[in-house]
């Protein structure tokens with residue numbers, strides 16, 4: 021519904037601006053504040069935290085009864101609210117016996133907050149006021165797991181579900197009038213920008229009231245992180261925008277709408293993003309989650325007794341929980357790192373330096389990315405250990421018999437990739453791990469290329485470490501994960517020293533935190549860890565098995581189509597492969613092909629893909645490498661193949 025601000029403001033059922041101003045003035049001067057929200061004894065904060073600075077003085081403070089009287093006649097008039105917007109969870113159910121002094125508050129009173137020109141508090145002050153005024157012990161929604169989301173009203177099934185700006189149904193978490201005023205989420209109105217009549221625009225409201233997908237609350241009353249309980253029970257209701265539901269079965273067009281960058285045009289053509297093995301694009305829900313963090317939660321973590329530190333710590337630790345759930349691990353086994361490369365280096369520098377000595381052997385494979393070669397070669401050079409490499413066949417599949425022969429009592433460590441970034445080969449990880457364990461070796465599995473395509477279950481795989489980068493799975497760059505079995509992490513020494521990873525420091529002796537904190541020295545990438553949590557929740561909601569099925573079909577389609585181009589040689593033809601379509605084209609340099617494809621709006625990678633040994637195994641220094649994600653379409657594949665065909669036939673454009 022396209023309701024203009026002026027229509028909205030002039031609706032007869034809403035108060036006029038003068039009334040609104042008066043009511044809002046009275047409301048904000050009347051709200052109680054005892055400091056309990058931020059865990060401070062009320063007595064320690066004369067008159068309540070922040071109240072004096074934020075409340076405009078001199079209006080006279082109506083008591084609660086007066087306020088009730090003023091507000092009661094103003095029953096919510098839903099007819100005056102745009103029908104694509106549900107304010108139920110914000111304004112509460114008038115019939116519910118709310119404990120809050122805000123109970124019964126007419127939504128229209130708050131609808132226009134806050135025109136600065138009327139001398140009212142600004143949005144930041146309002147946020148502070150409202151957050152600090154939710155009575156302690158109020159009913160804070162827990163983290164938004166699927167089970168706790170109230171069922172959508174039956175209208176959801178009849179097509180009248182409000183839509184977000186992306187066209188997704190608005191979250192069931194914010195849909196319906198089930199929430200009481202005690203669930204009032206002050207953060208939802210924090211970002212309102214008063215427009216012509218002091219009213220927010222519909223787009224803003226849609227966004228603020230749940231138009232984005234997949235983010236769940238970062239602060240829950242049930243969280244058990246590092247903060248004083250009272251900090252968490254006080255009532256910050258971080259009801260950030262949430263994803264409505266999984267897409268029905270697998271709808272690639274619906275998925276594409278979640279990724280704003282896919283609407284870009286390149287050289288006048290629609291962007292076809294086939295560089296997913298290098299990095300993936302980010303859904304709106306991840307972008308929104310990071311913005312939300314900086315708008316409402318930003319603080320350093322773990323070390324302060326103030327509200328924002330509690331919010332950011334909970335958001336960060338909740339992201340760790342999500343990663344753990346995603347991998348079937350426990351949270352204490354999840355270490356945040358910068359990415360796959362850093363996680364591998366961490367293991368090499370920590371466990372490696374503790375356990376590898378001259379005469380030992382480390383086994384890798386020919387398929388490895390440089391990130392899973394260089395740290396082990398460096399470790400071997402430093403310790404006198406030997407690096408041994410399992411070969412592959414002409415399709416790019418590990419020769420399991422040869423791998424078996426490399427394993428012996430000197431093998432301390434096996435490190436290999438679950439999916440080759442240059443060829444797309446899926447290695448038989450479970451079998452290889454079991455074979456390594458039989459000779460007593462530890463196993464690190466590089467999941468950089470598998471994590472967005474295959475289900476990751478570290479228990480079923482039984483790997484000792486699993487590493488991946490957030491940016492390969494729709495999350496930001498600069499954040500990644502090291503999973504390690506609990507007993508291993510506990511026995512590993514820290515590899516970097518600094519703040520956050522210590523329990524106690526004297527000049528004589530340092531005591532370290534248990535894992536995972538002991539491996540997270542210094543201030544980490546907090547916001548992007550939170551973004552990673554949002555990305556994984558998004559993938560979980562779509563369903564990794566749905567993704568894998570769709571991508572497999574697309575890969576087979578693309579391989580078959582590329583095979584029909586004369587002079588084209590596919591590099592990497594393993595029976596079990598995913599995502600990657602490396603090729604070379606007779607008579608054309610890879611670089612020229614990349615440039616020509618770019619002119620048609622098609623993004624592919626050309627080069628050695630940081631995997632020189634495996635390309636040399638095929639007699640090559642580089643390939644053209646389109647790589648798929650679940651937002652790619654058959655039409656895009658057709659465009660890729662027809663463009664390659666034109667390049668092959670000499671049509672340079």
Ligand SMILES: Cc1ncc(COP(=O)(O)O)c(C=O)c1O
Pocket residue numbers: 297298358359360361362389391392437439440441466468469489
């Ligand atoms: C298989 C594999 N391992 C490791 C890496 C390194 O990842 P990052 O650069 O994110 O640390 C990559 C990156 O492409 C990769 O594909």
